[in-house]
Amino acid sequence: MTETKTDELEIRCPRLGSIIPFRYCLISGEDSLPCFKIMDCWWEIFDVDTYLREKLPAEVYESLLSARPKPKVASIVQIAEQAKTKK
Ligand code: SF4
Known part of the structure; x- marks a missing residue:
């Protein structure tokens, strides 16, 4: 797909809940990465x-x-363990 075509693409973002352009997805990660x-x-x-x-x-x-969010249960367990070590 050409640059011009990708500039025109939009989608409903599941994280923001609004329509956003593809070019936003290219820079909305950590350190302005995708x-x-x-x-x-x-x-x-x-x-x-x-x-x-x-x-x-x-x-x-x-x-x-390789980037995948941690499952919610794994995140909760990790947060609980961190809270225990802080006590
Ligand atoms: S890639 Fe990220 S910013 Fe883009 S629509 Fe999906 S969740 Fe939203």
């Missing part, structure tokens, strides 16, 4: 995997592949 959910959100719209593989540095692309 959002960790970019693959999950866009794969049905266009070949986002190929797009990112071609546009991003290899290490950034690889980090997106």
Whole structure:
């Protein structure tokens, strides 16, 4: 997909609850890198995997592949353990 076409793409963001452009997803992660959910959100719209593989540095692309949010239960357990160690 060309740059012009991706500039026109919009989607409802599951995190923000509003319509946002693809270009926002490219910079809304940590340190202005792509959002960790970019693959999950866009794969049905266009070949986002190929797009990112071609546009991003290899290490950034690889980090997106391995980026997955922790399950809520794992996060809760981790927070509880951190609270115990602080006491
Ligand atoms: S990739 Fe991130 S910012 Fe973009 S729509 Fe998905 S959750 Fe929202």
